[in-house]
Amino acid sequence: MNSNASRAVQMEENSVPKSSVVKRALLAILAAGFSLVLCGLMIEGLARTVFDNGMDFDLEMWKYARDLKRVSAEPAIGHEHIPNTSGVFMGAQVDINSIGLRNREVAPVPDGAVRVMMLGDSLTFGWGVKEEDTPSRQLETVLNSAATGGRKYEVINTGVGNYNTQMEVAYFLTNGYKLKPDIVVLNYFINDAEQTPRRHKVGWGEYSQAYVVLASAVDKISRIFLGRADWKAYYRGLYENGQPGWTDGQAAIQKLARYCKEHGLKLVIVNYPELHEIKQYPFPEVTAGVEKIAASEGVPFLDLRPSVEDLVPETLWVSPSDAHPNKIANERFAGAIAQTLEHSYPDVFADTASVATVGK
Template identity: 40%
Template sequence: MEAILRIYTHYFIYYDIEMTQYANEIKISADNPKIGHVHKPNSEATLMGVNVNINSDGLRDKEYPVERGQKYRIIFLGDSITFGWGVEKEDTFETLLEVKLNEIKPTEVLNFGTGNYNSEQEVNLFFKKGQKYKPAHIVLFYFINDAEITPQKSKWEFLSHSRVITFFWSRIQGLMANLSESKSFKSYYSGLYSDDQQGWINTKKALTQMAQYSRANQIRFDVILLPELHNLNDYPLKAEHAKIITFLNENNINGIDLVPFFSSVEDPQELWVAADDAHPNKKAHQMIADFSFDFITRGIKWEKN
């Protein structure tokens, strides 16, 4: 059975198998439990039919010198969406924005996006690896599941190497979600934002810490809320997004919610990277880049080259 599934998934893309391959070939454990995992330096894999190359510092990006030159340097923090899951590097919103920014000012954007991250992990990764790059600007791309608790290494992790176990466990989880309203994505995400939820408490602490560091070091810090791509014209998570924006406003953190910009999309699946995977595709990445541009560049002196 294992051999049959390996042959099948070699020719047909299956989301859970691809994520397992990402974990096995690209990710390694971090020494900081608040980070959990990082990318293996100089690793590569084909995931979702896309070639993924990781540089010597563990970023899905080209090599950058540590010393900041004359270019305006921005660091993007985020999860698998910022990483560009299922999208060619040149089609990610990070690359698209870097190209667009360079039309008006020499700019370099360093992509710290890492799959399966939350805000706590993203901020701690910055303090572990990002500080040395001395950015002028940090942008954290926030997704609704950023309030999850940072997972710890499981003693059963070795089982993830089995495609049979991965395949059938994902089917069981899908069946349970269909049978139980409490497992629906709406109720699950809503539950993350109860005031007593530790993940949300950790998230607020991490964002506050990032904001304080940025102010102390004269770094611009922005937060951009990305949409969950299941229902865009009657968005079911408005209350949760409003709560996040309220927190940002109360703590003088610059933030914008991109959901309203996507509200005219009638069929969200047109923006999915695959039929069983609601990560944003090439078209959605272009939209994120377009809708983020004015917010990222506001109030900054940009001079035409």
């Protein structure tokens, strides 16, 4: 190109107003932003229509936390149910009463009745089962059907998903004791040695199902291909020496046991098995550790694994991908708990001798 032509091109470029260049850049940015938003909406739509079949554990737990939980005013409790809320999760209707429990409204204890309070997490709450199939309601049914002396038994379900032992004890010492239970059942599961979770807002994670699906996929991939600890290693790691969750959990059990002794309440500690492998159970040392702390406080202890070890694990699950106990498991558990209550406190359960044959 000769010098005259170069000058002409340069003059033409210089003649383009700078405002036009800015407008073009802004339009390009807006177009890119619109494309990203559109793509995000499409992915979100896929997550809500293709992946959300109402039975995906991660999505259903996310909805449960979003719709039925709030941050508690008591830091030691962490989170709690929002009173008078409801929803359907894992195909099961969930109704929360006026004091934040998945339970019928709690009235004053009837004359001559025995009130049992179940402390626990999502297993006690009854994740994935109808209210009448929760461990608490099954236990109440067993006790009352076996009673021969006219005494009435009432079982209150205080379970909340993602609680640990510290939170359960904090709930009891803050609110639960006000319901005047005669017997407290502390229901223990292997992940109760986790530290108390704190709610952190994570942007899209508060509202986006696509975020939940993606985070779940990343977690699974990292465990399979990237060397992240599998579920067995994770659970065992919670009980290594010095782990704060287990240390604090033991302290919470001791605090609960001492409170019950000082106030004349009866206490039982119940250990729920991890239901993936029942016969060759991979965590006997965890069960032994919980039993040891119960023995040190003079508290009756029950391991529920023997009550279901004759069954195929998958027949006890809420769904093929969710090993929370289903109705079958909870029936067995309720029968075993009833037997332990009778044997541990015969003065209270003298008229329920027939429970020994229930759940077998």
